Amino acid sequence: MEDTYFVVIDDVDRLEVCQAIKREFPKDGHSSRIIVTTSMHSIAAECSSGSHVYTMQCLDKDESEEVFWGSVGQENQTPALRRASEGIIKKCGGLPLALISVANYLRRRGQTENHVAGGLTTEHCKSTACTLGDKILKGHDEFLEINRALLQCYNNLPDHDHQSCLLYASVFPRGRPININVLLRRWMSEEFAAHGTVSNEESVKSCLEAFIERCIVEPVEIKNARVARCKVHSIMLEFIVHKAVSKKFVALVDKDELVSNNGTITNVRVRRLSVQDSTKEGVDDAVCTARGIDLSVVRSLTIFGSPLLDLQDCELLRVLDLEGCKGVNNDTVLKAICKQRFLKYLSLRGTDVDHLHQKIKHLVHLETLDIRDTLVEVVPIEVIRLPLLAHLFGRFELPHGIKEEISKQSKLQTLAGVVVTEADKSFENIILHARKLRKVKICQATSYSSNSRNRWMNPRSNSPLKERFTGSKALQILSIDSSDLAKEFIRFLQAPCAITSIKLRGQLDRLPATPALRELCDLNRLLLISTGLSIEDLSALQSLPCLEYLKLAEDGHGFRGRSFVVKSGGFPSLRRLCFEAPRLPQVKIEQGSMKSLTILDLLCPDPVIPEPRLGRPWCFLQLETRLGVEGVSYLENLKEVILHHSMRESEVQAWKEEAIRHNKKPSVKRQPQPTIHAA
Incomplete structure (x- = not known):
């Protein structure tokens, strides 16, 4: 043997x-x-090496309470004590070591102060919840082990830039997912991780990837195959908040309290200030008093769910994030913003602002302007003239008078949310002459006539704009949220075309012919939403040679037609396929197709109703009914199947049984329950 x-x-x-x-x-x-x-x-x-990888899960709320109270040794768990301990259990985030550490500390404190076993009080729980991060950071007694674990995780980051990027998470409110794009753009504005010949954007993306790789940052929302929102694990966030405060990396006013590691704060001089969920009185006490924060040296100001500060005292701001604030729609406030001459990042998203002041022309260093979810309908020409503006977000019309000369001087890379009107010469000039422009999102104006075609959207037109949309000098990323404009775009879509990502929302009457699809060799992402095309028509997309991500979504009654058939050799490069509709269409996969597919998203609450087929065994018909996909075994590299969050348990179990029979044993799970994010 x-x-x-x-x-x-x-x-x-x-x-x-x-x-x-x-x-x-x-x-x-x-x-x-x-x-x-x-x-x-x-x-x-x-x-x-192809064997099973088990991902450890944190304890849920009930399991966390069981570990916590078992370690505390408190026999009399009164409702008051259980309520007082909720903050501790939430901050520990289901991590057993954190739960046990704080439980041991509370047990000893109760015995020492009350001289009896189990002498825990609600005051002990509440004060410990407020100071947990500080106790872990200092690593005394019961917190020594978890301090070593978290400190090792922090110290083992590749370099100082990675550490700074991680500490930056402390400026965002606890318990709220962080928008990935906002995080990356703010890192760039702060000039983190800028090295040699590597672009700033590539550097900060590599930082984020490193955090996800090391399980420090957890993706909590995946949108269109990309991480949309993330979070830092609760106990790690507590650690880095107090680490950031102790290093004077950030000053944090949270619920009217200026977070401190030593209890006494006088004339705080820091580069970054974050005000979260505070009242005017609390902010005045923490910031505006003689012992408070020196605003004249603050370079980054973030305000969440709190009143505005007096921006007149700020002189060196590079980053100003007022997302969701009210009281911005005031000329005094807007003029104060326009005096921040060093400003590189400005977010007014979700504020009550309805116009931008002409003095915005003074923000000569501004690179990012976010006016999404505001009442701003037209951006002034002074915004387009800003010499360094690279990213403009909102839902707005461009001003009249944007000439070729202005467009050529523009540094715009992203124009997201522009409303196109008929004979919009300003839009035409920006698209044609802003040569750094690579990402455009188009919305339709209510004044657009569906009975006429823009000169640049007419397939028989010789407008040079056609080359910017479909030629060798085309944009890289294009999103069109308009049936009329989407139809016109499809009519002249042809190779050569440099576009790598297309998103179309709106009714379409056809797709390009199969020979034309085969020639679109640069297209690797395609999202078609509410097109009304039959599922059989959409099957033709399998001719796209380099497509890596495909999302097909329909609302209402779902997809027309019966079967999405992928033939041998179809979708040769596809790595992720997503169906999103009220009902899943029949999907038939033939052997030799989708050899690169690793993720299959079936975000449809109702299973397919298979059409009767003579001569098929009853057991096979039952399987088709439960899965809605035929030929899963042919997907030789399948690693993950994601089902709709409301999928019944019996249907999830059917997929898990199918996964067990699959050579790759792909994981099967429901998508996360959608959450509503505050503005």
Whole structure:
């Protein structure tokens, strides 16, 4: 009988260790096992070599309470104590080490102060919840072990820039997911992670990827195959908030209190100030008193759910984020904003502003302007003239008078939410002559006539704009939220075309012919929403040679037609396929198709109703009814199936049974329950 082994290797953090393990332990069939634990996704993938990777889950609320109270040893768990402990349990985020550490601390404190076992009080719980991050940061007594774990995680980051980017999460409110694009743009405005020949955008993206790779940052919302929102684990966030405060990286006013690590704060001089969920009185006490924060040196000001500060005192602002604030629609406030001559990032998203002051022309360093979810209908020409403006977000019309000369001087890269009207010469000039422009999102104006075609959208027109939309000099990313404009765009879509990503929302009457689709070799992302095309028509998209992500979505009654058939050789590059509709269409996958597909999104609450087929066994028909997809076994690289959040448990179980029979044993899960995010 051959020797067998069972080996557990804990906390592997280098790929070389995985490679050494493979060399040293021989493969001898199914008789031996190696278990490796790691906090890094790439190492898990390397060590698994096709074997099972189990992702550890944090404890849920009930399990957390059981661990906490079991460690506290408090027999009399009164409703008052349980309520007072909610803040602690929430901040621990289901991490057993954190729960046990704070429980041991509370047990000792109760015994020391009240001289009896189980002498815990509600005051103990509330004060500990408020100061938990500070206690972990200092690492005394019961918190020494968790301090070492979190400090090791922080210190092992590649460099100082990564540490600064992580500390920056402290400016966002606890418990609210962070918008990824906002985070990246703010990092860039703060000039984090800018190295040599690598672009600032590439650098900050690599930082974010490193945090996700190390399980420090957790994606909480995936939208169109990309991370849309994320969060830092609760206990890690507590640690970095107090780390940031102790290093004077940020000053934080949270619920009227100026967060402190030593209890006494006088004349705080920091570059970043974040005001969260506070009243005017609390802000005045923390910021505006003689012992408060020196606003004259603050370079980044973020206000969430709190009254505005007097911006007259701010002289060096680079970043100003007023998302959701009220009282901005005031000429005094707008003029004060326009005096921030060093400003690079300005977010007025969700505020009550309805116009932009002409003095915005003084913001000569502004790179990002966000006016989404506001009442601003037309941006003044002074905005377009800003010499460094790269990203403009909102839903707005362009001003008249944008000439070719102005457009050529523009540094715009992103124009997201522009409303196009007929004979819009300003829009035409921007598209044609702003050569750095790579991402455009078009909305339709109510005045647009569906019976006429814009000169630039007429397929028989020789307008040079056609080349900017479909030629070799085309934009990279295009989104059209208009049936009329989407139809015209499809009519002249042809190769050569440099567009890499297209999103169309609105009724279409056809797709390009199959030969034309085969020539669109640069297109790797396609989203078609509410097009009204039949599912059979949409099947023609499998001719796209380099498409990596496809989303097909319909509302109302869902897709017309019966079957989405993918033939052998279809979708040769597709990595992720998403259906989103009230009802899943029949999906038939033939052998030899979608060889690269790794993720299948079936975001349809109702399963398909299969059409009767003579001669098919009853058991096979039952399987089709439960899954709605035929030929799953042919997807040889499938790793993940994501189902609608409301999918019945019996249908989820049917997919899990199918996954067990699949060679790759893909994971099956429901999509996260959608959440409503505050403005």
